[in-house]
Amino acid sequence: MxxxxxxxxxxxxxxxxxxxxxxxxxxxxxxxxxxxxxxxxxxxxxxxxxxxxxxxxxxxxxxxxxxxxxxxxxxxxxxxxxxxxxxxxxxxxxxxxxxxxxxxxxxxxxxxxxxxxxxxIPDLSFIEACPETAKIRSYTAVDAHYELLTDNIVDLSHADYLHPTSLGSGFNTRTKARITEAEDRVVVAWESDSEDAPPAFQIASPAKLWTIVDWFAPAVMVVRAGGHPVADPAAMLDTLNLHSMTPATETSSHYFACNTRSFKLEDAGFNAFLRGQLLHAFQVEDKPMVEAVQRRMGTTDLWSLRPAMFPSDRGAVCVRRRLAKMIAAETGS
Amino acid sequence: MxxxxxxxxxxxxxxxxxxxxxxxxxxxxxxxxxxxxxxxxxxxxxxxxxxxxxxxxxxxxxxxxxxxxxxxxxxxxxxxxxxxxxxxxxxxxxxxxxxxxxxxxxxxxxxxxxxxxxxxIPDLSFIEACPETAKIRSYTAVDAHYELLTDNIVDLSHADYLHPTSLGSGFNTRTKARITEAEDRVVVAWESDSEDAPPAFQIASPAKLWTIVDWFAPAVMVVRAGGHPVADPAAMLDTLNLHSMTPATETSSHYFACNTRSFKLEDAGFNAFLRGQLLHAFQVEDKPMVEAVQRRMGTTDLWSLRPAMFPSDRGAVCVRRRLAKMIAAETGS
Amino acid sequence: MxxxxxxxxxxxxxxxxxxxxxxxxxxxxxxxxxxxxxxxxxxxxxxxxxxxxxxxxxxxxxxxxxxxxxxxxxxxxxxxxxxxxxxxxxxxxxxxxxxxxxxxxxxxxxxxxxxxxxxxIPDLSFIEACPETAKIRSYTAVDAHYELLTDNIVDLSHADYLHPTSLGSGFNTRTKARITEAEDRVVVAWESDSEDAPPAFQIASPAKLWTIVDWFAPAVMVVRAGGHPVADPAAMLDTLNLHSMTPATETSSHYFACNTRSFKLEDAGFNAFLRGQLLHAFQVEDKPMVEAVQRRMGTTDLWSLRPAMFPSDRGAVCVRRRLAKMIAAETGS
The missing domain is CATH 2.102.10.10 (Rieske [2Fe-2S] iron-sulphur domain)
Incomplete structure (x- = not known):
């Protein structure tokens, strides 16, 4: 593989x-x-x-x-x-x-x-730091190549179309991402001073929002997402999320996710609401879509299919290039 | 493909x-x-x-x-x-x-x-000409190469063995077909002055019968089938039927059929009876048989398996040869 | 194949x-x-x-x-x-x-x-000789190469681990098998003067026990298994069993077994008990295990995977070598 x-x-x-x-x-x-x-x-x-x-x-x-x-x-x-x-x-x-x-x-x-x-191992100590009552872990087996799952997280604009009732509000499409690269790490950050917040966030609009994806090779991502009403900086909500993909076979992957938050730490009702939103997004929306893409692509390499590329793909392209370089270095090819 | x-x-x-x-x-x-x-x-x-x-x-x-x-x-x-x-x-x-x-x-x-x-597009205006109350359309997805489905129609003698309770009476086996060929068209006609009529036709025997298959490349067939009791020419029944096959993959096809008739145009009971006969023939008898043949043949070409050939296969052989020639002309091979 | x-x-x-x-x-x-x-x-x-x-x-x-x-x-x-x-x-x-x-x-x-x-055809007249009331025949379709099923019978030590509640007592592990070879035949015999009898045998321990596997190429095995309490030679129980494997495809086989016995010939209750024990062993224990081994091995040849080999494998190795030699002689390779 x-x-x-x-x-x-x-x-x-x-x-x-x-x-x-x-x-x-x-x-x-x-x-x-x-x-x-x-x-x-x-x-x-x-x-x-x-x-x-x-x-x-x-x-x-x-x-x-x-x-x-x-x-x-x-x-x-x-x-x-x-x-x-x-x-x-x-x-x-x-x-x-x-x-x-x-x-x-x-x-x-x-x-x-x-x-x-x-x-x-990337430092994910935010996971232990979060009480169990405010932590939502999930595991999903996905019939798709792990890099299609990485693409899905590194280009969060997909949330605006695939998850419009939970995680998408148009913010990640309207806002241009800033990209920072290191050897085995890529950071993709969306930030805005006045935006509509995604439904799952329950932040009054207009809001100051941020989403920062921190990719560690080969496929571990920490996503910081949060915001506050423009009018009320004290009402800040922030989340740290792990998205971690592991190749099972050439066309199947293990997808682990963990959501942690800095608010409503003891609110069981909110926790159940958010768990429902996230599981629906991952398992009912992301999984079938990425699996459908895999079926359309077959075992053909992404680049040889000549995908159209937009500014929103820059993060995913950086990640794919860095990873390809690391694999080439490892295999001596 | x-x-x-x-x-x-x-x-x-x-x-x-x-x-x-x-x-x-x-x-x-x-x-x-x-x-x-x-x-x-x-x-x-x-x-x-x-x-x-x-x-x-x-x-x-x-x-x-x-x-x-x-x-x-x-x-x-x-x-x-x-x-x-x-x-x-x-x-x-x-x-x-x-x-x-x-x-x-x-x-x-x-x-x-x-x-x-x-x-x-072949002229199939008999379809629009027929009122909905006398028209029976069907779609069947078949796990077999489309040429096996074409063979099935062009050699209607199979009806005598596979559909003995509806479309077969021995007529297409006992009668020698006349074959006429044009560039992208083959006509296979069975005609007799005195035969047993198939059960689905409800024509008293002995009957004058005809079945004429008009093949248009690549896989559109118009089948005219009808007859009348020898003793009563006025009691003539006639049908025009489309059988149209489209390749989905190398080993699967879309099979469209449409039966139209010149009699009992408003008879809902007869329409339901005939629909039942036809759907049973296509979906319970034809589909499993052609799929079993596909499994027995695998992806091996018909000719390389050296099938035994009879006079009843002449129509299918003509059709396969004309189509092969057209494909070779198109691909330049 | x-x-x-x-x-x-x-x-x-x-x-x-x-x-x-x-x-x-x-x-x-x-x-x-x-x-x-x-x-x-x-x-x-x-x-x-x-x-x-x-x-x-x-x-x-x-x-x-x-x-x-x-x-x-x-x-x-x-x-x-x-x-x-x-x-x-x-x-x-x-x-x-x-x-x-x-x-x-x-x-x-x-x-x-x-x-x-x-x-x-090997002489299996013990089958006809046994009354129907004391005979247990079975057929099991197995998704594994037939030689994995042969290995399973020729190394009966597996019974001690896979069938501990019916056919295994540790006897076939503790006892060293004697192996006799002929051209197209291998005999693997376990014999002991004092052992624990397998549960399905219902022989009081300590017991004199024997298990003799007689392999005929390509995959017919007669297994004689029996014993008696050391203290009571007259209470001898003996069984003759056919295990016969036939290749279906490269990775699937037909497995036929027949148990006959020299005791409780008319005992319907014991027959039902023994049938339950045997079918459980073959279909719930052997079949899933051999199929799991097949999946782990894929279509890779056993030897190229370099299996660890023990004295308990000597019978299976003899059988595989003799069969490979016969196949090579037949195909001229």
């Missing part, structure tokens, strides 16, 4: 991985099994080295996994600790992937394990 | 395209969206030139289509009339296909637009 | 083929139709030589099959005995496969018909 390997990909929300059950997920075309040992999460290749049975169909006991087919048992290090049919030699080890639990999420490293530095 | 492009293909029945809703259909492997502007039907490529979203998922307002993803708006000419992100320049136009509404149907031209002459 | 052709494959249980109905089944990628004529079963290619309709969708009358599409009729010899559209010439014959009904089963020969010697 044409992906960056030497980087952290979100493979799950931490809460998806219970203490006593395994979770199987495909990342960059490889089958991975996740499980916990005394709370600590590990990721192994989900394929027994003997006869290629999925370990995730086996038993998890005391933080060790027993293959369902012929009984080999593996520790969370990947080492075979019990082989009923011979010696539990080192060559029986299954591949262990570096895995870090941070910012409510599980992050996997699919590349060279020696290079896996947890310090390179 | 190995198809004739410079010709008219039926893409829909006119009644399938309402005034206020789009219709998406794949023709020769291309995604097409149909819609009306003040009643006049148009056909555009169903793919926005910006990010390849299907226009058919967007909004139709005042005869113009707005892309659901980023709000570009297109007139029925294909020209972009509104681009929220920049100028609505000519290069944003989506492909417009020549489309003609005639004979209750919508006809599309997938080839060189400059060569699209509505005069080359 | 990479299979042995000059050999007998089980295509069905005899009871699956009624007197008045056809049975369609794919073997080695070829579509076959089975039917009876005065009780004698025949196998023809399930594809009319005229327009490739499946004969199995047609009519069976007086031991002859009529094609549903254009009425050609075929005898059980494959000869066309009636052609409504011309002469029933010899060239219209459909391929007839040698077929033998023996040991409650129907055996087909997909290779050179001249070499088809019924004498080379």
């Amino acid at each position: 044409h992906c960056l390997r030497n980087c952290w990909h979100q493979i799950a929300w931490a809460e998806e991985l219970a203490e006593d059950a395994m979770l199987a997920r495909t990342v960059l075309g490889e089958d991975v099994v996740l499980f916990r040992n005394e709370g600590v999460a590990s990721a192994l290749r989900d394929r027994c080295p003997h006869r290629f049975a999925p370990l995730s169909l086996g038993k998890l006991e005391a933080g060790q996994v027993t293959c369902p087919y012929h009984g080999l048992r593996f520790a969370d290090t990947g080492m075979c600790v019990h082989n009923p049919h011979g010696a539990a030699v080192a060559s029986l080890a299954v591949q262990r992937y570096p895995l870090v639990e941070r910012h409510d999420a599980l992050w996997i490293w699919m590349g060279d394990a020696g290079a896996a530095d947890p310090g390179s | 190995h198809c004739l492009r410079n010709c008219w293909h039926q893409i829909a029945w006119a009644e399938e395209l309402a005034e206020d809703a789009m219709l998406a259909r794949t023709v020769l492997g291309e995604d097409v969206v149909l819609f009306r502007n003040e009643g006049v039907a148009s056909a555009l490529r169903d793919r926005c030139p910006h990010r390849f979203a299907p226009l058919s998922l967007g909004k139709l307002e005042a005869g113009q289509v707005t892309c659901p993803y980023h709000g570009l708006r297109f007139a029925d000419t294909g020209m972009c009339v509104h681009n929220p992100h920049g100028a609505a320049v000519a290069s944003l136009a989506v492909q417009r296909y020549p489309l003609v509404e005639r004979h209750d149907a919508l006809w599309i031209w997938m080839g060189d637009a400059g060569a699209a002459d509505p005069g080359s | 990479h299979c042995l052709r000059n050999c007998w494959h089980q295509i069905a249980w005899a009871e699956e083929l009624a007197e008045d109905a056809m049975l369609a089944r794919t073997v080695l990628g070829e579509d076959v139709v089975l039917f009876r004529n005065e009780g004698v079963a025949s196998a023809l290619r399930d594809r009319c030589p005229h327009r490739f309709a499946p004969l199995s969708l047609g009519k069976l009358e007086a031991g002859q099959v009529t094609c549903p599409y254009h009425g050609l009729r075929f005898a059980d010899t494959g000869m066309c005995v009636h052609n409504p559209h011309g002469a029933a010439v010899a060239s219209l014959a459909v391929q007839r496969y040698p077929l033998v009904e023996r040991h409650d089963a129907l055996w087909i020969w997909m290779g050179d018909a001249g070499a088809a010697d019924p004498g080379s």
Whole structure:
């Protein structure tokens, strides 16, 4: 797969991985099994080295996994600790992937394990900082290439057309984005002193508004979105949102999102309202649209289809170019 | 796809395209969206030139289509009339296909637009001439190559085995067909002075019967079928039927049929009886059989499978040869 | 397909083929139709030589099959005995496969018909010898390569992990198998003087136990499994079991099994208990596991995936090597 390997990909929300059950997920075309040992999460290749049975169909006991087919048992290090049919030699080890639990999420490293530095996980500490009562996490499996999902976030003007009843008000179309680039990072910022606020924000118009997308390679985005009525700066609302995409296969992705906010922190009614708005936007509006685009494009590369390009695409183009450059550097191509 | 492009293909029945809703259909492997502007039907490529979203998922307002993803708006000419992100320049136009509404149907031209002459649509004015109360239209999506559907009509002897309770009486098997050929047309005629009439005809036996298939390239057939009891020429019943096939993909087709008749024009009970007979024949008997043949053949060409050929296949062979010649002429191969 | 052709494959249980109905089944990628004529079963290619309709969708009358599409009729010899559209010439014959009904089963020969010697069907007369009240036959369609199913039987240690509540007790893991090889036959035998008996056997422990797998190329296995309490040799229970696999396609197989026993021959309650245990083992435990292995392996050859190999795999390795040698000899590769 044409992906960056030497980087952290979100493979799950931490809460998806219970203490006593395994979770199987495909990342960059490889089958991975996740499980916990005394709370600590590990990721192994989900394929027994003997006869290629999925370990995730086996038993998890005391933080060790027993293959369902012929009984080999593996520790969370990947080492075979019990082989009923011979010696539990080192060559029986299954591949262990570096895995870090941070910012409510599980992050996997699919590349060279020696290079896996947890310090390179983007700082998403706003997630832990936000109380659970004001946090909305979601996971959506999408049948589309992950870069189509990145495009979707980096060009937020789509919200004005695809999400007009929740996240769009015309603001991201009317306002020209400022773009700032670094090596593996692109920031796309929309700011206006007087705009109509999106319905989900519940800010009286005219409003001062901002939306700032901070992209970290390969596909982690932090979106700051907020505003206040022009007449009432004290009534400021602000949100920080994670949008994190992980390639499953060439044409499917894992899409993780987390909304946090600085207001109505204990308001369960508002939380339910906002959760409904966001899930509707992601799952009923974004997912079918991006999947329809994938079907129209097939497996053809975006550029070879010669898309029309507008100023609103500049952010997405920057991101695609930087990522392509990083992948080329990694693969030596 | 190995198809004739410079010709008219039926893409829909006119009644399938309402005034206020789009219709998406794949023709020769291309995604097409149909819609009306003040009643006049148009056909555009169903793919926005910006990010390849299907226009058919967007909004139709005042005869113009707005892309659901980023709000570009297109007139029925294909020209972009509104681009929220920049100028609505000519290069944003989506492909417009020549489309003609005639004979209750919508006809599309997938080839060189400059060569699209509505005069080359076969004369099917018997369709308009027939009152609605004596007309039975149908549409069936079939998972089979369109030439297998053409074979099915041009060799009507199949009715004697596949439709014995409605359209078959042994007549088309016992009678030798006369074949007449022109450049882009083949006529296959079965006629007898004394035969058993098919059950759906309700003609007392012995009967004088006729079935005449008039094929127009690439896959439009007019079938005249009728007869009268030998003893009572005045009790003549006659029908004119359209069978029109359009390639969707290499292994799927659109099958349109329309039955018209010269008798019982106002008899709602007979109309319901005949509709039941015909729909059963097309959808319960023809469709599964032709789809099973497609599965048995896979994507292998008919001739390379070396089919056994009988006199009853002469019509189908003529049609296949003429069409192959026209396609070769068009593609220069 | 990479299979042995000059050999007998089980295509069905005899009871699956009624007197008045056809049975369609794919073997080695070829579509076959089975039917009876005065009780004698025949196998023809399930594809009319005229327009490739499946004969199995047609009519069976007086031991002859009529094609549903254009009425050609075929005898059980494959000869066309009636052609409504011309002469029933010899060239219209459909391929007839040698077929033998023996040991409650129907055996087909997909290779050179001249070499088809019924004498080379393995002797499974234990099947007829067993009364119906003590015989449990099953058929399971499995989405996996047939050699994965062979591996499953030849390495019965899997029962200790996959079937712990019915067929496994640890015996086949703890006991080292003795392997005996002949040209087209491999015998794998586990025997112990003092072991725990599997739950389904209902033999008091400690028990003397034996399991002997007798493999005949390409994929017919007779499994003798039995035992008696160490303290009571007279309470011996013994079973003879057929496990017979037939390739359908590269990634799917037909799996036939038959359990016979030497005890409780008239005990309907025990028969129902044992049937439940076996069907659960085959269909709820084996089938999903072998299909999961197939998905993990894809279409990659076992050896190129470099599986870890244990002493418990020696039988499966012998079988795979002998079969590969026979296939290479047959194809001259």
